Amino acid sequence: MPPIVRRLAGGLAMPFGSVVFAFVVGALIVGVTGANPFSAYAGLICGGLGIGCTQGENPALEISNTIVFVIPLITTGVAVALPFRAGLFNIGAEGQLLAGSMACAAIGIKFNTLPSPILLPMVLLGGMAAGAVWAGIPGVLKAVVGAHEVVTTIMLNYVAQWLLRFLIIGGPLQLGPGTSKSLPIGDGARLATLLPADNSLIVLGLPSSVFRVHTGLLIALAAAALFAFLLWRTSFGYEIRAVGQSQKAARYAGVSVRRTIILTMLIAGAFSGLAGAIQIAGVDHNLTDKYFSDTTGFDAIAVALLGLGSAVGIVLASVLFGALHSGGAIMQSDAGISSNLVLVLQALILFSIAANFVGAIRRGLPIGRKPSALPPELPPAAGLMSEAATAPPETA
Amino acid sequence: MAHKQFRFLGVVAAAMVLAVACGGTSGGGTPTKTFKIGLVTDIGGLNDKSFNHLADVGLEKAKAEFKIQADVKESKSGDDYVPNLTDFATKSYDLVIGVGFLMQEAVGTVSGTFPNVHFSIIDGAGTDAKGVDLKHSNVQSLFFKEQDAGAMVGVIAGWLEKNGKAKKNKHVVGAVGGISIPPVNHYIAGYKWAAKMEDPSVNVLVGYSNNFTDPAKCKGQAQTQIGQGADVIFQVAGGCGLGALQAAGQGGVYSVGVDADQKDADASVIASALKKVDVATYTAIKNVVNGQFQSGALTFSIANEGAGYAIDNFDPPAELKTELDKIQAQIKSGALTPPADIP
Numbered sequence: 242m243p244p245i246v247r248r249l250a251g252g253l254a255m256p257f258g259s260v261v262f263a264f265v266v267g268a269l270i271v272g273v274t275g276a277n278p279f280s281a282y283a284g285l286i287c288g289g290l291g292i293g294c295t296q297g298e299n300p301a302l303e304i305s306n307t308i309v310f311v312i313p314l315i316t317t318g319v320a321v322a323l324p325f326r327a328g329l330f331n332i333g334a335e336g337q338l339l340a341g342s343m344a345c346a347a348i349g350i351k352f353n354t355l356p357s358p359i360l361l362p363m364v365l366l367g368g369m370a371a372g373a374v375w376a377g378i379p380g381v382l383k384a385v386v387g388a389h390e391v392v393t394t395i396m397l398n399y400v401a402q403w404l405l406r407f408l409i410i411g412g413p414l415q416l417g418p419g420t421s422k423s424l425p426i427g428d429g430a431r432l433a434t435l436l437p438a439d440n441s442l443i444v445l446g447l448p449s450s451v452f453r454v455h456t457g458l459l460i461a462l463a464a465a466a467l468f469a470f471l472l473w474r475t476s477f478g479y480e481i482r483a484v485g486q487s488q489k490a491a492r493y494a495g496v497s498v499r500r501t502i503i504l505t506m507l508i509a510g511a512f513s514g515l516a517g518a519i520q521i522a523g524v525d526h527n528l529t530d531k532y533f534s535d536t537t538g539f540d541a542i543a544v545a546l547l548g549l550g551s552a553v554g555i556v557l558a559s560v561l562f563g564a565l566h567s568g569g570a571i572m573q574s575d576a577g578i579s580s581n582l583v584l585v586l587q588a589l590i591l592f593s594i595a596a597n598f599v600g601a602i603r604r605g606l607p608i609g610r611k612p613s614a615l616p617p618e619l620p621p622a623a624g625l626m627s628e629a630a631t632a633p634p635e636t637a
Numbered sequence: 638m639a640h641k642q643f644r645f646l647g648v649v650a651a652a653m654v655l656a657v658a659c660g661g662t663s664g665g666g667t668p669t670k671t672f673k674i675g676l677v678t679d680i681g682g683l684n685d686k687s688f689n690h691l692a693d694v695g696l697e698k699a700k701a702e703f704k705i706q707a708d709v710k711e712s713k714s715g716d717d718y719v720p721n722l723t724d725f726a727t728k729s730y731d732l733v734i735g736v737g738f739l740m741q742e743a744v745g746t747v748s749g750t751f752p753n754v755h756f757s758i759i760d761g762a763g764t765d766a767k768g769v770d771l772k773h774s775n776v777q778s779l780f781f782k783e784q785d786a787g788a789m790v791g792v793i794a795g796w797l798e799k800n801g802k803a804k805k806n807k808h809v810v811g812a813v814g815g816i817s818i819p820p821v822n823h824y825i826a827g828y829k830w831a832a833k834m835e836d837p838s839v840n841v842l843v844g845y846s847n848n849f850t851d852p853a854k855c856k857g858q859a860q861t862q863i864g865q866g867a868d869v870i871f872q873v874a875g876g877c878g879l880g881a882l883q884a885a886g887q888g889g890v891y892s893v894g895v896d897a898d899q900k901d902a903d904a905s906v907i908a909s910a911l912k913k914v915d916v917a918t919y920t921a922i923k924n925v926v927n928g929q930f931q932s933g934a935l936t937f938s939i940a941n942e943g944a945g946y947a948i949d950n951f952d953p954p955a956e957l958k959t960e961l962d963k964i965q966a967q968i969k970s971g972a973l974t975p976p977a978d979i980p
Contacts, residue, residue: 297728306720411847416768419818425766440750448750451723524716527766530739531715534680566713570721574675574708579683583713 255594256547256554260561263589270585271578280576285583288571289564296575301445303567305452309524311563313338315461316516317541318548318555319468320376320509324390325550326472327505328485329383333376333394334513335538336401340375341368341514343405345430345521346423346528347414353427360429365460365518372514373507375401380506384499390506402533409528421530432456432523455523462556464512469552471508481505513538543591562587672705672732672926675725676918677718679737682711687875687897688759688914692736695918703926718743726751732925734918735759742766748773755930757921759914760820762934774932779917782938783820785968786910787827787871788975789939789946790893792964793908794828794869795835796957797891804868804890811842811862813881815849815874819977824873824895824910827975831964842867843979852880859884859892869893871910882906891951900949907951916943939968 268278286292289307291300317334324331345368352360379393408414414423433456436442436449444452472478483491484501492498516537521528540562547561548554565587569580676696678689693709700707708730710721718740725733726747733754735744738761745763748756749771756763756776763776794810797803812828814821829841842862846854859870859881868890872878878895879902885892886905894902894909917937924930937943945965953961967973 298724299727302723302727306723309720310716419816420768422768440752447727450750451727453719529715529742531680534714535716536714567720569713570710570717571724574710574724580711580713 252549255597256549256558259547259590259593262593263586266589267582267586271582276578277576281572281578281582284572284576284578285565285568287568287575289568294571298571299445299447302447302451303571305454307560307563307567308454308458309563310566311559312455312457312461312523313516313520313537314540314544314559314562315556316464316519317513317538318544318559319464319552320372320512320516321541321545322548322550322555323468323472323481323509323512324505325545326485327481327501328488329502329505330391331376331379331394331506331509332391332542333379333397333538334509334516334541335535336394336398337372337375337510337513338517338520338535338538339398339401339405339532340371340510341517342521342528342532343401343408343517344368344371344514345518346426347408349426349430349521350414350424353430355427355429357429357431360427361432361522364426364430364522365515368514368518368521369511370514372510372512372517374510376506376510376513377503380503380510383506384502398538405528405532409530414528416527423528425527426521430522431526432460432519434523453524457519457523460515460519464515465552465556468512468555477501477504513541540587543587543594546594547590672703672922673725673728673730674699674705674707674922674925675728675730675733676707676709677721677725677733677735677740678709678711679718679735679739680712680714681737683709688912689736691897691914692734692759692918695915696734696922698915698919699922699926703922705922705926715739719746722747722756723750726754729754731755732757732922732930734921735761736914737761741768744776745771745773748776751775755925757918759917760912772933777921777930777932778934779914779921780934780936781820781912781917781944782936782975782977783823783910783912783944784827784830784975784977785939785944786912786946787824787873788831788968788973789827789961789965790871790908790910791828791831792835792961793946793953793957794871794891794893795832795839796960797869798832798839799836800956802954802957805866807866807868808836808838809840809842809862809866810869810871811844811859811865811867812871813855813858813862813874813878814843814845815855815877816847817845821845821873822979823977825871826977826979828871828910830976830980833980835960846874846877848877849875851877852883854880856880856884860888863888863890869907871895879903894949898947898949900947904950906949908949909947911945911947913937913943913945916941939965940971 271278271281287294287298288303291303320334321331345364348367349364379390382388382393383390409423410421416422416424435454436452438450440448440450442449480496480501483496484498488498544558544562548558565583569583572578573580681689683689683693696707712718712721722733722743733756735758737759741761741764744756744758745765748763752775757779759779762770762778763773764770798808810832812825825843832839832841844858846858848854855874855877870881870885871893872881873895882892882903886903891907892905894906896912898909899906
């Protein structure tokens with residue numbers, strides 16, 4: 242077998258094995274509870290990918306709904322993967338996303354009369370700037386005083402959530418007394434949908450306004466490509482990877498570790514903030530209480546891990562998670578199985594990655610890796626990411 | 638070694654493809670002349686012991702009585718409302734029910750896209766982004782006269798104070814509201830009005846936590862009222878209000894639950910003011926099955942048994958029971974009308 246195929250297979254075994262593991266265990270759980278796992282997965286595949294629908298679902302609509310969920314996962318997935326490459330664990334993608342959505346909404350409401358060519362870049366860049374600030378704080382703290390980014394990013398998630406709560410309940414962005422949402426952003430701040438939002442235009446048998454796929458998809462794919470380019474085709478990307486592999490070696494090679502950490506976090510935060518801005522500009526058009534329970538930034542951690550921190554992997558993992566999210570509701574109404582199964586599957590995938598069953602099997606028994614393989618000061622997931630870093634560079 | 642893995646993966650993949658193919662053929666075969674009813678929960682999910690659960694109870698009751706196909710979708714996040722409603726609408730369901738005011742905007746959007754599909758929404762209307770009712774002719778709002786339910790528990794509180802059967806008997810009772818919005822104030826209005834009617838000397842304390850989710854905030858409000866001598870605390874603040882029930886339990890006074898029967902929330906709960914979402918859901922389905930769907934508001938009250946009360950961890954004296962039956966009959970007949978605004 243040629244070595245390139247061997248390396249590819251080695252790299253892909255972990256994510257594919259984890260997904261297969263999750264689906265097999267999920268099927269057992271469904272089976273044990275007396276339901277039919279095959280009809281459950283048929284519902285999931287129909288709702289997620291629009292394939293094999295039996296109860297009158299429109300495949301194009303299912304795909305459209307899935308893509309709407311995929312878009313923010315790609316951008317926040319990148320925001321988690323980039324710091325991973327530098328050996329940093331960004332658990333604050335959710336807070337950075339919220340910061341981006343708040344900035345986008347505030348700008349979009351304040352300047353709601355401006356035309357789209359001016360206002361749309363303003364809200365997107367504003368969201369990126371806010372996300373960058375939100376991630377830059379932990380970056381500076383890590384670089385200057387050594388505060389652990391896991392703790393600081395988690396805490397800033399809470400700050401963002403409560404700031405949002407203040408803004409739309411009793412704060413300056415509240416629509417009116419008793420409401421928990423903001424005014425809608427101006428028309429100029431909205432991302433266009435791919436199909437016109439028109440109730441009278443019939444596309445594929447449905448009013449075209451039900452297809453909510455918006456141009457944020459192109460931005461998200463561009464963000465993933467930019468991430469790959471930055472990481473593999475620029476000297477800064479090389480510095481990020483060098484810092485991630487070994488800070489001491491990087492410093493010895495003349496890389497400024499502090500500068501790299503701060504810049505990495507700023508860029509990651511900008512990606513997350515962009516995700517939040519895109520959600521407001523492309524889907525919601527106002528800040529609502531649904532952001533109190535948003536989990537995109539946490540799902541992004543699983544996406545980044547499952548995608549092995551590579552751009553193509555992140556897009557594929559986002560499609561999987563988006564399809565699971567979107568398919569859950571179809572599974573529930575078609576097969577009568579609680580959509581909570583989706584959360585079980587997601588947790589099993591993450592569990593399998595964290596436990597690294599596949600890696601242990603690949604290396605043969607005894608299970609587990611030698612402790613000396615990891616430098617002690619790295620966070621737990623860094624082992625996975627440094628393993629991922631040895632995968633061949635993609636050209637996306 | 639990698640070769641073996643590929644073979645294994647191939648086998649698994651083949652098995653899954655076969656499985657999906659089998660699953661696909663076993664479905665279908667829907668009988669004709671069956672009404673299709675879709676229920677979409679809000680993020681509370683079916684086990685919220687409140688609105689979503691009760692809506693499902695009403696759906697199950699309708700399923701037992703009529704020839705309907707009843708399907709439920711639980712929303713995992715606010716992002717799911719529009720796709721979940723849309724899915725039922727694209728499949729030409731005869732009625733799509735949204736549970737709770739959180740779904741107002743989604744119902745407004747989707748009902749505009751599908752003018753030929755009937756929608757019902759519990760405790761809300763189909764609105765635009767600014768919360769303005771779009772008044773679509775295919776949307777029915779299921780509202781409740783909260784003041785009716787509030788009045789019944791107000792009778793209990795007032796009667797206990799008047800007859801010295803409460804814990805402190807200082808003629809003070811309290812109500813802890815979430816945010817000062819109409820449904821909350823309707824409850825409190827009925828409560829205060831009925832308590833005063835029973836015991837004219839009673840002082841009804843009203844406080845707001847400005848919150849619907851954080852029990853600590855309502856606990857603080859309730860403790861303040863207990864400190865001022867209140868010995869019946871009526872919570873009107875959803876999840877936040879659970880803290881008020883707790884405060885009553887710890888302060889050794891009585892409490893009253895809201896919306897659903899909150900008997901199990903705390904031992905201090907002597908009664909609950911009920912919004913019978915199950916009755917509303919069942920009625921909405923029945924109307925559709927009988928071809929009597931009407932747009933606009935459908936209001937549930939004591940008169941149509943869509944509002945009421947439950948006696949919880951408490952054994953009411955016979956005189957109180959008589960009094961409750963008397964007042965309930967008078968509200969039902971229209972002889973008494975609890976006010977919608979706090980008197």
